[in-house]
Amino acid sequence: MNKILLITLVAVAFVAIEAETGGKLQPRGAPRQLEGEGLKEAEETLELSLKKLAAGEDAINYKLSKIHSASKQTVSGTLYKINADIIDGEETKNCDVSIWSRAWLENGIEVDFNCKDGKKFKRNHSA
Structure with a gap:
C-alpha cells in the first residue's frame, strides 16, 4: 500500500x-523562455527600468518599441534577458538587455545594455 x-x-x-x-x-x-503572461511581465520590468533610468542622474531616454524574446532566471534575485528594439531619439536599434533585480540592495537593479550598434553600458537603479 x-x-x-x-x-x-x-x-x-x-x-x-x-x-x-x-x-x-x-x-x-x-533560464526559462517567456511567453504570454511571462513575456508581459518582462515587458513591464523593462518599461519600469527605462522610466527609472530616464529620471536618474545619467539620464538615458530610451523607449521600448518591441520585444523579440525574453527569458527569466532565478539567481541571487531575478535575471531577465531581453532582446528588444529600443527607440533612442529618432533611431530604433536592437539591443540585448539584462535586468538583474536584487531588490533588497540599495540601487539593486542592474540594467546592462548591449546594442547591435556597438553601444554597451550598465546602469543601476532602485526598486
Whole structure:
C-alpha cells in the first residue's frame, strides 16, 4: 500500500512539474523562455527600468518599441534577458538587455545594455 501511494505521489509531482514548465523539464534555476503572461511581465520590468533610468542622474531616454524574446532566471534575485528594439531619439536599434533585480540592495537593479550598434553600458537603479 505504501509503495502504491509513493508511486502515485511521484507521478502527480511529475505531472505538476510538466504542466508548469509546458512539458519541458528544466533544472531548477535554469533560464526559462517567456511567453504570454511571462513575456508581459518582462515587458513591464523593462518599461519600469527605462522610466527609472530616464529620471536618474545619467539620464538615458530610451523607449521600448518591441520585444523579440525574453527569458527569466532565478539567481541571487531575478535575471531577465531581453532582446528588444529600443527607440533612442529618432533611431530604433536592437539591443540585448539584462535586468538583474536584487531588490533588497540599495540601487539593486542592474540594467546592462548591449546594442547591435556597438553601444554597451550598465546602469543601476532602485526598486
